[in-house]
Amino acid sequence: xxxxxxxxxxxxxxxxxLATASRAQSIITNIRTDYTADRMKITYDLxxxxxxxSLFIKVESRMKGTLPVKTVTGEVGKNxxxxxxxxxxxxxxxxxxKITDHQVRVHILALNSGGxxxxxxxxxxxxxxxxxxxxxxxxxxxxxxxxxxxSVSYLxxxxxxxxxxxxxxxxFALYNLPEFQYNPEAAETHYQQANQHRRQFYYAAQGAVLxxxxxxxxxxxxxxxxxxxxxxxxxxxxxxxxxxALAYQLTF
Numbered sequence: 626x627x628x629x630x631x632x633x634x635x636x637x638x639x640x641x642x643l644a645t646a647s648r649a650q651s652i653i654t655n656i657r658t659d660y661t662a663d664r665m666k667i668t669y670d671l672x673x674x675x676x677x678x679s680l681f682i683k684v685e686s687r688m689k690g691t692l693p694v695k696t697v698t699g700e701v702g703k704n705x706x707x708x709x710x711x712x713x714x715x716x717x718x719x720x721x722x723k724i725t726d727h728q729v730r731v732h733i734l735a736l737n738s739g740g741x742x743x744x745x746x747x748x749x750x751x752x753x754x755x756x757x758x759x760x761x762x763x764x765x766x767x768x769x770x771x772x773x774x775x776s777v778s779y780l781x782x783x784x785x786x787x788x789x790x791x792x793x794x795x796x797f798a799l800y801n802l803p804e805f806q807y808n809p810e811a812a813e814t815h816y817q818q819a820n821q822h823r824r825q826f827y828y829a830a831q832g833a834v835l836x837x838x839x840x841x842x843x844x845x846x847x848x849x850x851x852x853x854x855x856x857x858x859x860x861x862x863x864x865x866x867x868x869x870a871l872a873y874q875l876t877f
Contacts, residue, residue, distance in 0.1 A: 651678045651735045655709075658731055663718035667699075669733055670709045678735035679703045682713060687728040695720045748848035754840040761844030765851055779836045786829030793822030 652673040659666040667682060680701050684692045699713040713733070717724060745765040754761030759775030766772070796819035799805070805812035 651675050651680070651705075653680070653733045653735075656731060656733060658729075660724070663716060665715040665717055665724070665731075667713040667715065667731060667733070669711055669713070671705060671707050671711055674705050674707050675735065676704075678705070680705055680733060680735055682715065683732040683734055684715070684717075685730040685732070686724075687730075692717075692722055692729075693720060745851050746848060747852040748845045750848045751841045751845035754844045755837070758837050758840035761848075762840055765844050765847040775836065775840055779833055779840075782829045782833040782836070786826045786833065789822045789825040789829065793819045793826060796822060 651671065653669055654672055655668075655670040657668045659668075665684075671680075682694055682697060682701065684694055686692055694715060694717075696716040696719040697713060698716075700711040701713045705711075745767040747765075750761040750764040752761070753764060757776055758779045759772050759777075762772045762775060763769055796815045800812050800815040800819060805815070
């Protein structure tokens with residue numbers, strides 16, 4: 626049975642993990658665009674939504690960089706619900722933007738209390754958790770929150786385990802002293818205490834390994850999901866002329 630302190634630390638880790646999982650990011654897919662001479666129509670599917678998220682659009686131009694998007698209406702902002710074929714309108718002419726003869730990339734992102742909901746870092750973040758659990762978790766989520774408690778729990782278990790091993794070695798050294806060879810009762814007391822401290826050390830080591838493995842696996846899985854989100858690029862090429870508009874979604 627795990628000692629009180631390691632049990633508390635592992636319980637704390639599970640609490641942080643569950644809190645992290647409950648704050649899933651919104652999932653936006655199948656972005657399509659259409660244009661008129663003064664307005665852009667953006668259609669998308671919202672597969673999953675975090676009630677704390679506020680959706681907004683980000684438009685990038687190959688020639689001009691990020692464009693200032695101000696006049697936006699439709700299914701955007703807070704209090705969104707999941708569904709398909711949701712529509713956002715951007716009156717880019719009212720914003721003083723001319724979209725002619727250049728490539729435009731449209732993103733629909735989520736803003737919440739933790740910041741802009743762009744995907745965090747990729748699966749390589751798991752290597753950071755391999756060095757110190759909790760760091761990779763922060764990288765893949767782009768948030769700090771309660772995640773430093775993962776690192777504190779891990780380091781606390783290591784410190785507790787090392788202290789127990791030291792005490793166990795000290796008790797075992799006393800057990801081997803010559804003067805206790807003729808006092809078996811006193812020798813047995815030191816022997817039992819040495820075993821007790823060593824058991825505490827093994828429990829703490831197991832808890833630390835559990836935290837390390839859980840955080841590395843979580844960071845790798847979450848990082849892989851982030852990489853997949855980044856691989857989805859919505860590109861629209863449009864010419865305000867007699868040339869037909871071309872729009873496509875590139876997904877790997």
